[in-house]
Amino acid sequence: MMARIDKVELIHFEFVVPGLGPDRDGTLGYNPDAQSSLKSFVLRIHDADGSVGEYCPMHSGKHPAVTNQTIPLLKSLVGRDSLAREGLYQDYKRRHRHLAGTGYSAIDICLWDLFGKKTGMPIAALLGGYRWELPTYASTISGDHNGGLSSPEHYAEFAVQCLELGYRGFKMHCWADGDPKPEIATIAAVARAVGGKMELMTDPASHIATYADALRIGRACDDHEYYWLEDPLADCGQAPHVHRLLKQHLRTPLLLTEHVRGLEAKTPWITEMATDFLRADPEYDLGITGVMKTAALAEAFGMDVELHSCGPAHRHCMAAIRNSNFYELGLVHPKMGNPLPPIFACSYSDDLEAVGANGCVPVPTGPGLGVTLDEEFLAHAELSRQSFV
Structure with a gap:
């Protein structure tokens, strides 16, 4: 045929x-x-x-x-x-x-x-249809100096807002200057505001220049029981060795491989024990086919794969993956909309208010992407x- x-x-x-x-x-x-x-x-x-x-x-x-x-x-x-x-x-x-x-x-x-x-058929069903509601965390856009997410207190206030909306987790992208001090202060402020009520993550987005500063940030995550620390170092998540060292000195799990393309290139991160979670994205990792291969790779090693970013393809993939914990709804902010194309004529949305009271977003059920x-x-x-x- x-x-x-x-x-x-x-x-x-x-x-x-x-x-x-x-x-x-x-x-x-x-x-x-x-x-x-x-x-x-x-x-x-x-x-x-x-x-x-x-x-x-x-x-x-x-x-x-x-x-x-x-x-x-x-x-x-x-x-x-x-x-x-x-x-x-x-x-x-x-x-x-x-x-x-x-x-x-x-x-x-x-x-x-x-x-x-x-x-x-919806793609999720064709892939296996494991679930139709996805636990979701709010993922912020980068910090600013314009009165939006401009201080640790602003992040804490936004985390409370996201908790009240129903989100099960909150992840920070802080400032791009590589200074660990405000990052550490924000880790603490958010934990004081919502710790124990939702899972917390932080993503320095490869802005931390030294291993020593990454270790300091990681230990702050340890102190406040963060769910994961993601892509801290300025190597842009390309060097397994240094992350294996970091992993050995922290309790907080590491999430890497957002910037590592393809199935084979992600495998050494597992075999060298350089990350606790794998990352995959259908818009960068050769589509839905590539993501499902990465999910199977992680499952074979008893690991979880967390999908980067949001969109209909991401929802369908996660819906068919057992070993995945959270849908990333980003990039959100208390004073501006998610900078995504306003392309949908249906009810589909990845805006801040898209999460349900149960802390989940639905998987589209129409044919294809739905x-x-x-x-x-x-x-x-x-x-x-x-x-x-």
């Missing part, structure tokens, strides 16, 4: 995020006097039988490098079998081996959406369109 791809479309669009602008160090974050124009794309894959799969990347789509890695692959999809996802995964992984295969990620997700629509794109928005926001036949 073959389902021939006869057309591929890429629609580039732009959207505006009020309140998003550069902080004094250049990092994008809350700035009440600013707004930012971000770009993303919608990918559509058409089968000869008239079926169409589509996907709009969430946070990853605003990075031009992701778009530019995807475009060169699209023409070669025409004539291929849309049902042969494993073969396509292996082929494009090799073709883009110098770029870690990131550009194939949106394509794989789109192919899964196409398959789900052909079968009339979401409907807003064609009216797309018509107004479109910048250009490319077609490959």
Whole structure:
């Protein structure tokens, strides 16, 4: 059985995020006097039988490098079998081996959406359907100096707000200057406010310059019983050795491999005992196919895999993974919206208020990804369109 791809479309669009602008160090974050124009794309894959799969990347789509890695692959999809996802995964992984295969990620997700629509089934069910409600933590955007998340007390107040909304966990992205002192103060302030009532995590986002400072932050996490410490060091999560050392001196579990692409590259982090949790993301790790391989790898070693970021594809993956604890709803802030494309015409949302009273978000149950794109928005926001036949 073959389902021939006869057309591929890429629609580039732009959207505006009020309140998003550069902080004094250049990092994008809350700035009440600013707004930012971000770009993303919608990918559509058409089968000869008239079926169409589509996907709009969430946070990853605003990075031009992701778009530019995807475009060169699209023409070669025409004539291929849309049902042969494993073969396509292996082929494009090799073709883009110098770029870690990131550009194939949106394509794989789109192919899964196409398959789900052909079968009339949600992707989560096709993957195994382990659960349909996902325990969720609030994941903040980076700290600012503009009166938003500008102090440890602001983070503590926001954690209380998230607890009252129903979130089961709270993760901080603090400031980008690499100073451990405000990071440690924030770890303590948030724990005083909500410790014991929700799980707490912190992600210095690779801003900590030295092992000594990372150790200090980790020991603060130990003192306040944090659930995990994520990507602390300025190696950008690429060096297993130093994280194995860090892990040996801390009680708080480490979460690494967000920036390590692909199944094989993540494996040494397990065998060298350099992390407690694996990270995976369908928008960076070769799609849904790649994430499910990583989940199986982690399961074989008795470890958990935590999915990075949010979106319909992330929900479907987590819904079919036993060994995963939390859905990351980010990047949230008390004074601005999540800087995601406003692309959905259905009830799907990753806004701050999307969490239910039970601390979970639902998995879409419609065919494929189970979401409907807003064609009216797309018509107004479109910048250009490319077609490959």
